[in-house]
Amino acid sequence: MLLSVFSFLLFIIALSSISLAEADQKLSGPSFELPTHVLSNKAIQEAVLSIRSSLNGAIRTGRSHFGRFNSSTTSFSLTAVSQLESTPIIDFHHTSNFLNVSAGSRSKVTSDTVYQISSVSKLFTVYSLFLNNGTNYWNRPVTDFIPELRQASHPPLHKSSVVDRVQWDQTTVGALASQLSGIGRDYSSGDLSSQDFPWTELGLPALPPQDIPSCGINDNQLPCSRKGKSYEELVKKEIFEPLGMKHSSPLPPIGRGIGIIPNGDAGWGREYGDEIATGGLLSSTNDLTKFGCAIFADKQLPSMETLRWMKPSSLTSSTSLFLGAPWEIVRTRSGIKTGHLIDLYTKSGSVGSYESLLILIPDYQVTLAVLAAGPDASAALRAVTETAIQTLLPSLKKAAKAESCSKLCGDYAPAGASRNSSLAITVDDGPSLLVKEWIHQGHDLIAAGQAYANATRGGKIQALRLYPTGLRTRRQAAYRVLFESIPCQYDPSVYLVFDPKAGVWGKLDQLMYGGIAVDGFVFHLNSGGDSAAVEPRVLREVYQRLEKSYVCSRVQLHKTI
Incomplete structure (x- = not known):
């Protein structure tokens, strides 16, 4: 029965696999080459000026488009860095007038x-686990x-209840790291009885001393030291x-003054x-961006392990928020x-008078x-x-689009004019490079x-x-062609539960010719990383990039960016 249901779902997706020509009809992940010269890009420079102007206005007036805050009592720091450049995209800081200097x-x-x-801090805890063969556990x-x-997990029978006890023997390490293991969030550190507030006067019952947690709120509690290194040693040394x-x-x-x-x-x-491992670390925006860049650069983890880690572990009731380990x-x-969908891998934190947020944007x-x-x-x-993300994201797309077109757009043809073959790659308002003529x-x-x-009712x-696959060497970059189509008998006024756009991921390698995918393209790069030729692999032929197209691609780019 299960197999027949699964087959039916596959059949439905197959019928819908030719997806709509809309923003969501694309492959998940980067749409363009990663921008390597972000700081010199005009769109980014304008975005940074806009962010600075908006933040300075908010500091001056106490008002922003996204709410009010008292800048005289609250300090903040913002740093944004591209993994491919050492200088920050933006580095903006504000100091409160009221600090506890003493x-x-x-x-x-x-x-x-x-x-x-x-x-x-939880990010560093999970990361340190992966550094120590955490996937095995x-x-x-x-x-x-x-x-x-x-x-x-197995108390005496008269006390046994799935309502009152945590089923620890069914709680995995990965579930704990992914935030939705089913256990309480802050067992004792968030207990209201420990807070200096007249709860009983507001109607809560008085508690006997034995019901007031003494653990988790004791400032003299010593850090836990496991076999080998303590957590503090682990994060410091590794x-x-x-x-x-x-x-x-x-x-x-x-120390003081830090x-x-x-x-x-x-x-x-x-x-x-x-609780150091869950919320007790100190850091700066400079250090946190170093950590993000290290993740992108696979400095310590193998790339495949990073890819597995940066995936959702669970859904939420929102279509715009998923949970990872411990990603939000x-x-x-x-x-x-x-525009098209972009996933932001974030981790937030809040304690006392401090708020923190780390954001990784894998597409850029x-x-x-x-x-x-x-x-x-x-x-x-x-x-x-x-202010930062809503200004920066559209500009990053423009920067990636501009750099990709500069490197790859143009007219291509095989050697020998008599071959009557040509390929034109350009950009438009769509989500990626466009094969305009072939x-x-x-x-x-x-x-x-x-x-x-037409023959197959497609x-x-x-x-x-054209979409980058991420497979590249210094001289080659692999791409895939996605056919944006409108299905037969499609009526946009009719709502469909099985979204036709959702089947795009299953279209790759769908059509083969002599064992080679029809949608496979490889760009041949020169020493500067620009395309010198493109190889539509199904044709078993290489198209050279015409010299005049280097200039033409830049002219076309200014018309669309």
Whole structure:
């Protein structure tokens, strides 16, 4: 029965595999080459000026398009860096007028100023697990490593209840890392009974002393030391030092004048004990962007392990938020409200007067770190983040589009003018490079593709688009062609549960000719990384890039960017 249902779903997807010519009809991942000269791109430069202007206005007035915050009492830092360039795209900092200098606060915020990053610490915990063969333990229950929890999983019969106890023997290491294992979020550290507030006067019952947790809130609790290295030693020796993260460390901080401390009790000197691994690290925007760039560059983890890690582990009730280990994956669009889908791999944190957010954008290999401290830290972080991401994302697409077209767009033809073959690659308002014309030995191959679609009821071909596969060497870059089409009898006014756009991923390698995929293209690159030729592999022939097309591609680019 299960097989027949699965076969039916495959049949439905097959009927819909020729997808709509819309923004979502693309392959997941980068649409263009990664931009390698972001800082010199005009669109990026204009975006940075706009972000600075907006943030300065918010600091001056206390108002932003994304809410109000008191800039006189709240400090913040914003740093954005491309993995392919060492100089930040933007490095913007604001210092509050009210700092606890007597407690050791710095008097001026920079990219090296240290903040509490709270739950962003979880990223380093999971990362350190992967550095120590964590994939071998990922699907094993935590009771394999903490045997004491077995007894908690199987209490005496009269106390046994799935309502009252955690089923530790069914909770895996990976489930814990992915945030949705089913256990309570903050067992004792968030217990209301430990807070100085008159809860009983508001109607809650008085608690006997034995019901008030004493663990998790004891400032004198010693850090947990496992067999071998302590957690503090692990992150220091295996992450912070190798990656040059000189301003990152576990709480409590060592020394004065390194971090930002708002007025009042900000919890700066708190000892986190066993909770260091979940929320007790300190860092700066400079260090956090170094960490993001290291992930993109596969500096410590094999690329395949990074790819497996940067995937959703669970859905939420929102179509724009998925959960990873411990990623919070936000799905937006390249133009924010328009364009194709873009996934932001983020991790947020909040504790006391501190707010933190790390954002990785895999499609462009750009990392943003936003940190805030003060009474309005949450509002400030939201305003800074939204201002930056909503301005920067569309500009990154423009930069990637411009650089890709400069490197790859143009007219191509095989050696020998008598061959009557040509290929034209350009850009338009669509999500990727466009194959505008494709003639081989006098035959229009786009028209031939349409004839085949007509014969097989494949719909109307709207465009042929090229997408990078990520497979490349210094002299070759592999691409795939995606046929954007409108299915036969498609009626856009009729809502479909089985979205025709969803079958795009299954179209690759669908058509073969002599064992070679019809959609396979390989660009042959010169020493500067520009295309010298393109090889539509199914034709077993190489098309040379015509010299005049280098100039023509730039003219066409200015018309579309």
